[in-house]
Amino acid sequence: MKVLGFMTGTSLDGVDMAMLETDGEDQVVFGPWAELPMPAETRSLLEATIRAALNWPRGEAEPAIFDEARRAIVECHFRSASDFLTRNDLNFSDFDVLGVHGQTVLHERPKNGVKGRTVQLFDGQAFADLTGVPVVCDFRQADIEAGGEAAPLMPVYHQALVENAGLDLPLVVINLGGVANITAISDKGLMAMDTGPANGLMDQWMRLHGRGDFDHEGRIAASGRVHENIVAQYMSHAFFRASAPKSLDRYDFTLQAIGGLDFEDGLATLSAFTLQSLLAGIDLTGIKPKTVVLAGGGRHNRHLVDQIKTALAPAAVRLAEDLSWRGDALEAEGFAYMAVRSLKGLPISFPGTTGVRAPLTGGRISYPKASRQSLAG
Ligand SMILES: Nc1ncnc2c1ncn2[C@@H]1O[C@H](COP(=O)(O)OP(=O)(O)OP(=O)(O)O)[C@@H](O)[C@H]1O
Numbered sequence: 001m002k003v004l005g006f007m008t009g010t011s012l013d014g015v016d017m018a019m020l021e022t023d024g025e026d027q028v029v030f031g032p033w034a035e036l037p038m039p040a041e042t043r044s045l046l047e048a049t050i051r052a053a054l055n056w057p058r059g060e061a062e063p064a065i066f067d068e069a070r071r072a073i074v075e076c077h078f079r080s081a082s083d084f085l086t087r088n089d090l091n092f093s094d095f096d097v098l099g100v101h102g103q104t105v106l107h108e109r110p111k112n113g114v115k116g117r118t119v120q121l122f123d124g125q126a127f128a129d130l131t132g133v134p135v136v137c138d139f140r141q142a143d144i145e146a147g148g149e150a151a152p153l154m155p156v157y158h159q160a161l162v163e164n165a166g167l168d169l170p171l172v173v174i175n176l177g178g179v180a181n182i183t184a185i186s187d188k189g190l191m192a193m194d195t196g197p198a199n200g201l202m203d204q205w206m207r208l209h210g211r212g213d214f215d216h217e218g219r220i221a222a223s224g225r226v227h228e229n230i231v232a233q234y235m236s237h238a239f240f241r242a243s244a245p246k247s248l249d250r251y252d253f254t255l256q257a258i259g260g261l262d263f264e265d266g267l268a269t270l271s272a273f274t275l276q277s278l279l280a281g282i283d284l285t286g287i288k289p290k291t292v293v294l295a296g297g298g299r300h301n302r303h304l305v306d307q308i309k310t311a312l313a314p315a316a317v318r319l320a321e322d323l324s325w326r327g328d329a330l331e332a333e334g335f336a337y338m339a340v341r342s343l344k345g346l347p348i349s350f351p352g353t354t355g356v357r358a359p360l361t362g363g364r365i366s367y368p369k370a371s372r373q374s375l376a377g
């Protein structure tokens with residue numbers, strides 16, 4: 001099937017799109033991809049929506065701003081996709097299905113037998129009607145309703161890529177987004193978890209100081225001093241005592257602990273926290289990887305990458321591009337791949353990746369009105 005996948009991550013930096021030709025199993029053929037920036041007013045609206053989501057008590061009606069945000073997200077996806085298709089001489093009618101992650105505005109993991117809560121804002125029906133193509137979205141709902149973590153979901157796609165590339169196992173794929181997550185592939189099967197923040201807190205610290213959106217190549221972090229006592233304080237969070245699999249909300253950690261530090265030391269300390277939490281996650285898998293693959297925007301952070309390489313030696317640490325993967329398109333590809341699995345009723349989450357009891361499919365399918373009418377006729 002020809003699929004267009006869409007990802008809007010926790011960094012709120014843009015809409016990633018990637019075309020894939022896939023059977024949702026071992027066939028994965030890359031098509032064009034792009035990352036289009038999110039308009040400033042959409043970003044502000046999403047920030048306000050996230051604030052409302054964080055204050056939304058369970059059991060109460062969803063905040064009114066959610067619907068406004070849904071409309072803005074659909075419009076932003078439509079504009080980004082139209083632009084992307086024009087540039088690549090493609091049309092919506094070239095696609096069998098669209099796979100859309102939607103914008104996460106809230107994620108609470110299951111705790112003490114109480115199911116979690118996760119919200120990825122989108123309107124699959126509106127997008128299917130606009131584009132004339134079936135849309136799969138809401139990939140995380142079935143998992144959370146079954147008592148799972150609902151994240152990470154990328155492992156099933158990582159596994160397909162790793163198998164196709166014939167890489168040396170045991171292997172760990174690390175995604176350095178706003179939140180960091182890992183997929184471990186070994187003879188123990190597929191294991192995955194979120195490990196802690198990747199760039200999320202560092203980006204927030206940069207903006208707070210009016211120094212831009214992120215620390216280019218980690219240069220500022222490299223110039224600061226790590227306050228180990230504060231890293232230890234961050235690492236004493238209950239999340240790090242929980243067993244895997246486990247997942248995080250981008251807002252589970254705050255800047256409060258580093259509030260008193262100067263700008264450079266703050267970044268150095270946050271970067272050290274990202275590294276330590278990542279290593280703690282890899283430790284929890286109980287495997288010593290021979291191969292480590294880095295994806296997500298944080299792989300451009302040279303300071304962090306150098307530290308990961310040193311800490312994981314003698315593992316061969318490779319950037320996604322070293323394997324001809326597209327490090328900034330991977331998640332959009334993943335949701336294109338999962339859209340096909342969803343249509344085929346194949347599992348997208350597993351006991352080792354989200355803690356569900358048995359492999360589980362997911363995703364909600366919306367068909368465009370026109371094709372429903374023609375089916376009915
Ligand atoms: N050249 C660079 N140097 C340092 N950091 C960079 C660079 N380029 C991107 N980044 C970091 O990568 C982040 C974006 O990463 P990415 O797009 O993978 O996140 P996301 O997909 O929104 O997050 P998530 O996977 O948690 O949903 C930026 O916010 C920035 O912190």
Ligand SMILES: CC(=O)N[C@H]1[C@@H]2OC[C@@H](O2)[C@@H](O)[C@@H]1O[C@H](C)C(=O)O
Pocket residue numbers: 009010104106107118150151152153154155177178179180181194247248331
């Ligand atoms: C709830 C949610 O949107 N989680 C994201 C987030 O961003 C990174 C990490 O936290 C990961 O668990 C997940 O995204 C990727 C795509 C995943 O599900 O694999």
